[in-house]
Amino acid sequence: MxxxxxxxxxxxxxxxxxxxxxxxxxxxxxxxxxxxxxxxxxxxxxxxxxxxxxxxxxxxxxxxxxxxGLAVPAWADQAAISRAQRFEQEHAIEEGIAAVHRGLPDDEGGR
Structure with missing residues (x-):
């Protein structure tokens, strides 16, 4: 080392x-x-x-x-990870649209 x-x-x-x-x-x-x-x-x-x-x-x-790096740590909540994965699979399109929308400039007086 x-x-x-x-x-x-x-x-x-x-x-x-x-x-x-x-x-x-x-x-x-x-x-x-x-x-x-x-x-x-x-x-x-x-x-x-x-x-x-x-x-x-x-x-x-x-x-x-x-x-x-493949092993899930003992402290990880596997049920919470599974819920988050399902949520991501179900809402990926909406999350992508929201991310793009957040990156667009604000319309302030037609600029």
Missing amino acids: RHLPQAQAVAGASADQGAVFTVLLLHGVRGRPDGQVERVNELLHDWKVNGQPLPDGLPDKVVSFLTA
Whole structure:
């Protein structure tokens, strides 16, 4: 973890340390690329949703990082998450229209 202070200086103090460390590992030690970034990008190109299995051939450090993020934390209220997902599915169009409307300029005297 000796690279984290350098990475946090670049990414900001609130950076996700696991993500920063994984990216640093992929880029190689002290900025010497080992070619893994391009390979990982190619392997993950068609990976779109969490339910999909991870592609074969990913480096162990990437698999560890991604699988650690798939688990729902113990404190999460699964019933509330399910209700929110249903609400989003039922009202996505209305939410989109409202978001666009909020972004339009106000009509103040015909400007």
